[in-house]
Amino acid sequence: MTRVIRPSPRVTFAAGNVGDWAMDRILPVIGEPLLGGARLAILPGGAEPTTFVWKLAGVQSNTRYTTADEARRLTAAQLPLGRGAARCAALIPIRKSDAWWSLAQDQRREIYEERSRHTTVGLEYVSRIARRLHHSRDLGEPFDFLTWFEYAPEHEAAFDELLVRLRASEEWQYVDREFEVRLSR
Amino acid sequence: MTRVIRPSPRVTFAAGNVGDWAMDRILPVIGEPLLGGARLAILPGGAEPTTFVWKLAGVQSNTRYTTADEARRLTAAQLPLGRGAARCAALIPIRKSDAWWSLAQDQRREIYEERSRHTTVGLEYVSRIARRLHHSRDLGEPFDFLTWFEYAPEHEAAFDELLVRLRASEEWQYVDREFEVRLSR
Numbered sequence: 001m002t003r004v005i006r007p008s009p010r011v012t013f014a015a016g017n018v019g020d021w022a023m024d025r026i027l028p029v030i031g032e033p034l035l036g037g038a039r040l041a042i043l044p045g046g047a048e049p050t051t052f053v054w055k056l057a058g059v060q061s062n063t064r065y066t067t068a069d070e071a072r073r074l075t076a077a078q079l080p081l082g083r084g085a086a087r088c089a090a091l092i093p094i095r096k097s098d099a100w101w102s103l104a105q106d107q108r109r110e111i112y113e114e115r116s117r118h119t120t121v122g123l124e125y126v127s128r129i130a131r132r133l134h135h136s137r138d139l140g141e142p143f144d145f146l147t148w149f150e151y152a153p154e155h156e157a158a159f160d161e162l163l164v165r166l167r168a169s170e171e172w173q174y175v176d177r178e179f180e181v182r183l184s185r
Numbered sequence: 186m187t188r189v190i191r192p193s194p195r196v197t198f199a200a201g202n203v204g205d206w207a208m209d210r211i212l213p214v215i216g217e218p219l220l221g222g223a224r225l226a227i228l229p230g231g232a233e234p235t236t237f238v239w240k241l242a243g244v245q246s247n248t249r250y251t252t253a254d255e256a257r258r259l260t261a262a263q264l265p266l267g268r269g270a271a272r273c274a275a276l277i278p279i280r281k282s283d284a285w286w287s288l289a290q291d292q293r294r295e296i297y298e299e300r301s302r303h304t305t306v307g308l309e310y311v312s313r314i315a316r317r318l319h320h321s322r323d324l325g326e327p328f329d330f331l332t333w334f335e336y337a338p339e340h341e342a343a344f345d346e347l348l349v350r351l352r353a354s355e356e357w358q359y360v361d362r363e364f365e366v367r368l369s370r
Contacts, residue, residue, distance in 0.1 A: 004283040007325040046325070059323045064249065068289035098189040104253035109290075138244045138323050140192040140231070 008059040011134055013091055013146060014041045014049035021089055021183040029167075031095075033179030040091065040183055042148075056093055058134025058146040065112050070119045078126040079150075086130060086150035089183040090159065093136075093143035100174035101137075116169035125162045128155040143177065193244040196319055198276055198331060199226045199234035206274055206368040214352075216280075218364030225276065225368055227333075241278055243319025243331040250297050255304045263311040264335075271315060271335035274368040275344065278321075278328035285359035286322075301354035310347045313340040328362065 015023060015037025023040050026033050036053035049055055063071065079086075100108065112118050122131075130150045137144040151159050163180075166172060200208060200222025208225050211218050221238035234240055248256065264271075285293065297303050307316075314336045322329040336344050348365075351357060 004286045006283065006286075008323045010325065059325075061323050062286045063290055066289055067291040071289045098191065101189045101191075101247045104251055104256045105248055105294075106252040135323060138193045138246050138320060140195065140244075 004062070005060070008061045008135075009044065010046045010057060010059045011146075012043040012046070012048065012055055012057045013148075014043060014052040014055040015039075015181075016041065016049065016052040018049075018051075021185050024182045024184055027180040027182070029178035029180055030175055031177035031179075034093075040181065056136065056143060056146055057139060057141060058136040059139070060132065061135045065109050066119060070113075070123075073123055074119070074126060077123060079128070079130040081130045081132060081148070081150050083130065083150070083152075085152040087185055088151050088153055088156055088159075089185070090149045091181040091183070092147045092149070092163075093177075093179060094145050094147075094175050095143045095177040096145075096174045097176040111171050111174070116166075116171035118166065118169065118171055121162070121165050121169075125158060128152075128158050129162065189247070190245070193246045194229065195231045195242060195244045196331075197228040197231070197233065197240055197242045198333075199228060199237040199240040200224075200366075201226065201234065201237040206370050209367045209369055212365040212367070214363040214365055215360055216362035216364075219278075225366065241321065241328060241331055242324060242326060243321040244324070245317065246320045250294050251304060255298075255308075258308055259304070259311060262308060264313070264315040266315045266317060266333070266335050268315065268335070268337075270337040272370055273336050273338055273341055273344075274370070275334045276366040276368070277332045277334070277348075278362075278364060279330050279332075279360050280328045280362040281330075281359045282361040296356050296359070301351075301356035303351065303354065303356055306347070306350050306354075310343060313337075313343050314347065 015034070017038055019039040019041030021040045023037055026035055034054040041049060043049060066074070113120070128151060132148045134146040134148070136146055149159065202223055204224040204226030206225040208222055211220055219239040226234060228234060251259070298305070314334055317333045319331040319333070321331055334344065
């Protein structure tokens with residue numbers, strides 16, 4: 001069982017001059033990144049930043065592909081956000097193509113897990129890298145998903161490896177825009 | 186394949202004194218209905234009503250449970266909205282319980298179709314009753330789904346029967362708020 005919070009918690013990531021996290025670098029992956037900003041503020045509950053260079057919003061929502069068995073294994077293994085040792089973070093916005101969204105649920109699940117092993121691969125890392133997914137597509141945002149990661153500096157290589165493995169998967173053939181922000185505090 | 190429109194088309198249903206549809210009656214089903222309004226306006230593209238008694242918004246989004254095979258059968262059989270003969274309509278907002286949203290994808294699918302036959306039952310009616318689903322939960326709206334139906338007067342009994350069958354299903358044990366607006370033009 002996942003804990004449900006109603007309404008779906010909305011989070012805004014705002015790049016500018018304020019916020020707990022220093023933006024160390026912005027890396028293009030597929031298509032144009034959003035550029036600029038020295039610090040990133042994470043604003044909960046639909047709060048809006050007063051000034052910003054760019055901002056992206058998403059909601060924590062119900063899972064879409066995870067089975068009950070996978071959810072149990074994730075819950076048992078995963079770390080919470082906000083640990084003192086986790087001085088590194090990454091924000092990765094991605095957008096999936098119309099071809100992806102045109103697929104039916106069983107076809108998307110088949111690519112996501114049976115062929116790309118998204119959850120199986122992720123499970124190898126969740127005890128070192130904390131993660132929270134935000135859904136943006138139905139909000140009319142420019143990206144479909146915003147994933148926020150936190151990890152200790154000694155796990156940065158593991159994080160890089162995770163990204164390489166996911167980006168090599170069949171699922172990533174359906175990603176048509178992606179960039180990466182690396183941060184520290 | 187479903188046709189994908191980006192961004193997810195947003196629709197606002199506004200009850201008040203204007204709109205193409207006359208509100209004939211508002212029926213409570215589970216919990217408190219929204220009351221008032223003589224006519225219903227359907228505003229596309231995020232347009233906001235200038236005056237209203239109540240309003241509800243949702244987005245047309247990707248399907249969440251439908252398999253490719255089910256999607257093919259629905260597409261082959263279903264009617265479009267806006268037919269001249271379809272002088273009757275209904276708007277049915279529903280909210281599902283935290284217990285529903287805590288379930289994993291496979292558990293929700295199992296209840297939705299394998300045990301409640303939501304799509305199988307619906308397929309018996311789609312050649313008489315046109316339907317469009319709007320997702321509201323991630324928008325912070327009071328309901329999770331808004332379904333809009335259109336049908337000719339001679340198919341009202343079939344529509345009533347469809348509602349009775351769906352509401353008797355196991356899936357509906359997870360509906361914790363629902364009301365119904367019947368309309369005509």
